Amino acid sequence: MSEITPELVRHLGVLARIQLSDEEVDRLTGQLDAIVDNIAKVSEVATPDVPATSHPIPLQNVFRPDVVGEMLTLDEVLQNAPDAADGRFRVTAILGEEQ
Template structure:
């Protein structure tokens, strides 16, 4: 146990201007003590020989080759469009900005 006391928790609550009941102070004393003990255990293990990591296993991006394939012509792409404006799709205004 690291020795977090109820008085320390009450003092921190006053500094933070947090109104805590006696039962909340008792509960937080136990929780903060456990947190400090857990951090101490991590510090014991985190020696200079142990590299810092953010994940337990290494992550790497998997990329594929960017190969240009066959694409549709403008006519093929617009062949099923209900409306078109030259070489573009024509869509209705949706925000009441009819033109």
């Protein structure tokens, strides 16, 4: 017996504020029913003795160590800036007066 009915699909459409045509309701009823059936099959296999996995093989962090390197001087940082003042980048204001 199918758990997904056209009435349920219409109800879900209303909840999601999606207007569905009769053709879409018929198509989605079959698709959602197949999805629910497949989830039920997976649920049968997912037993307490089968550990949950997010990836088939173990993964490890591939980041390199964080080592301080050569740093740019303030003059080097600002040399290509279109506009600078007082050792900072100078940009146009983006906030309105009311903020």
